[in-house]
Amino acid sequence: MNSSVEKCHMFHESAVDLLTSIDFCESTLKTSIFFVAFNPIFWNIISRLEYYTHFLTKLTRNPRTGCYVLAVTIFSLGLVRNYFFEQALYKQGVTGVLQNEVAKVLGVALIIIGQVLVLTSMYQLGIIGTYCGDYFGILMKERVSAFPFNICENPMYRGSTLSFLGISLLQGKSAGLLITFFVHMVYEIALKFEEPFTMKIYRNPKKD
Template sequence: MNSSVEKCYKFHESAIDLLSSIDFCDTTFKVSLFFVIFNPIFWNIVSRLEYYTHFLTKLTNNPKTGCYILAVTIFTLGIVRNYYFEQALYKQVVSQVLENEFTKSLGVILIVLGQILVITSMYQLGIIGTYCGDYFGILMKERVRAFPFNVCENPMYRGSTLSFLGFSLLQGKGAGLLITFFVHMVYEIALKFEEPFTMKIYRNPKID
């Protein structure tokens, strides 16, 4: 009983330390959260608008060119998001709970694993497959089943989340863990919209 109480007390203490280490009023922290939430909303809205109206295809007279424009935009927004995430963490104080060699080593491992998932999934899908090409009517011939898709679903999202988590642990910042939680949640919500819609596209491809 005493052991259980002690563990509960230590967990409570650790949670308080993590929360107290976060500066919620920092501007870069707020901007980082904004881009974490905004980016998936943006690419889902724009890609669906393209699917229903072909506005990028009409603008460029070529679906591939339109897809490349969207890809550059999404990639750029990702760089901006990552920049503010790093800046936000640099301005936050280190949490005593996360300030140890094991946490830092785990952070490095998670970053490496995350980047492997992201890079290999992009390699398997290509630029068009990665950046909503199916919304432009550019469909893949068959479902990709090679690594990393044979070890996990949605490796791009999983890898991105692991990278955020790893960097947060490496820096020892509680704010990073909170931002990572939002990264995970917005990806999960995005998938609720993306996966059924993608299945619909491949079941009923539009022929114009």
């Protein structure tokens, strides 16, 4: 009985520590969460506009060039997001419950796994496949099934989420866990829009 009470008390203290170590009013935390949400919203809107209007193709006079322009834009926004994530962690306090070797080792492992998933995904898809080439009418000949796509769906999103989680654990910042939660939720919502639309593109390659 005492053991159960002690465990409950320890869990409560850990939860309190995770929450109280977050400065919810800090500006870079809010900015980081903003870019976490903004980036996928941006690339989904721009990609669909391209699919329906071909505005980037018309501006650049070539679908591949238009896709490269979008790729540079998305990549740059990713750097901005990562910058504010780093700044948010730097300005947040450490969380006592995360200050241990297990968290640090797990953090390093998750970063490695996450980056492997992201980089191998990009290798398999190429720039065009990674950055919405199908919205430009540049379709892949067949579904990619090689690693990492043979072990999980959407490995780039999963890898990115794991990297955020790993960095947060390595630095012992529960504010990072909060941002990671938003990363996960935003990606899950984005996939509900992206996957059906991508299937539509491949079922009917021509614009409706």
